[in-house]
Amino acid sequence: MAKRKISKKTQKEVVKTAKKYPKITLAIVILLIICLVGCCFLHYKRIITISFLEGIIPQEKVVEDKEEYTVDVQQNVQAGGTIEGAGAFKEGETATLRATANQGYAFVGWFNGATCVSYSQVYTFTVTANTALEARFAPTSGGDGTSTSTDDLQIHFLELGNASTGDCTLIKTGDTEVLIDAGSLQSSAAHLNTEIAKYCTDGKLEYVVATHAHTDHIGAFVGTSSKGVYNGILYTYDVGTIIQFPLTKKEATASNLYGKYLAAVDYAVSQGAVVYTALECWNYENGAQRTYTLAEGITFNILYQKYYETYDTGDDENNYSVCTLLSQGNNHYLFTGDLEADGEESLVTENDLPRVKLYKAGHHGSPTSSSAEFMAVIQPEIICVCCCCGNMEYTDNPLNDFPSQAFVDNVAPYTDKIYVTTITDGNDGFMSYNGTITVSSNGSEVTVNCSNNNTIFKETDWFKANRTWPSNGVGGS
Ligand SMILES: [Ca+2]
Ligand SMILES: [Zn+2]
Secondary structure (H helix, E strand, O other), rough: OOOOOOHHHHHHHHHHHHHOOOHHHHHHHHHHHHHHHHHHHHHHOOOOOOOHHHHHOOOOOOOOOOOEEEEEEEOOOOOOOEEEEOOEEEOOOEEEEEEEEEEEEEEEEEOOOOOEEOOOEEEEEEEEOOOOEEEEEEOOOOOOOOOOOOOEEEEEEEEOOOOOOOOEEEEEEEEEEEEEEEOHHHHHHHHHHOOOOOOHHEEEEEEEEEEEOHHHHHHHHHHOOEOEEOOHHHHOOEEEEEEOOOOOOOOOOOOHHHHHHHHHHHHHHHOOOOOEEHHHOOOHOOOOEEEEEEEEEEEEEEOOOHHOOOOOOOOHHHHHHHEEEEEEOOOEEEOOOOHHHHHHHHHHHHHOOOOOOOOHHHHHHOOOOOOOHHHHHHHOOOOEEEEEEEEOOOOOOOOOOOOHHHHHHHHHOOOOOOEEEEEEOOOOEEOOOOOOEEEEOOOOOOOEEEEOOOOHHHHHHHHHOOOOOOOOOOOOO
């Protein structure tokens, strides 16, 4: 038996004292319990370590060495660039992968199996496991990285320099230009000024069309202001004739975009521009014309649809869109802004529409435009979609983001030559899809050459992962 540390006599004295002062004894006991619990808590949180507690509370060994993982990147069959950033990482470290495409190739994305984890050339993520990715590159199908052309007639569907969907189309023949819309945001103006300057070298846009009053079509006409000076297209370029939407539901105020758009138009008029509505053009009012000759044999025609003079009781601004047809001999090119199926029906009824070489996808490839009935009439050979592909800014349904599955279903029976300007990088950013798309012709053959690559939509990885080509589509499913 172990020797007692405290003698029986001492114990008796303690008990006697405790009985004599019960309140003080109770207080001492409670104080000791509080101290013990407090020490245990602090020790558990590892705020302090009191060495004597180590004998009472078993210590868990603190793991100082984190797990090490590898990030491995393979290239796809079409090795078309260099990759940096793969290697070994400790758990929780940040990996930054960087892809650089070789000449003649475009970077497609970082893939985990069939899933694209990022479309961005620089992909940053936290390492929590061994990671095997594939970096995909695609040949630019003869695209030489530019979208220039020496053809008589050129139509440039410009990238907008941001992740927001919008339209900006520049038609050029000689030194005569027609600019249809200037989206997607007021802040797109700085980028678009630079882009337009590549093609419009005389500082004058002979014609400007504003299809309807939505920001993604008129924002960059206004631009942003610095000390009260705006950098929008209508402030930067000499403008000849402005053709605009006859109707809008917007009410102008000094601070809203529509009010600022009207002020920008007023500025252009003060500098010598003339302004007509599409309805005035159709009715030859006040000197306006239905047909403008851009060059010998090349005409720009204002079409009619009922929403030029039918106030839509719904809240659909899109149907007010100005619709135009560019013609060179038997080659026709159709632009309908964001016209919806309702307006398309009117457009078909009110005009003798030809089959077209090119159709700018109405409303960015929305499911509410490019109706089957409309496509059966115009039977487009080439379609350009101006959007930030896969950006869910207008919908929660992945089948409806631009370009939508319904759009694909309706146009597929007529053509698979579909091109898309821009694509989301999977986060809030963007990258070129086809890039700026240039459609051009000398009057017979029509060619397409894009700034990033010439891969048609249905052959792209995004399409294969997110859309299906219908069995009645050109080339089969
Ligand atoms: Ca010009
Ligand atoms: Zn739009």
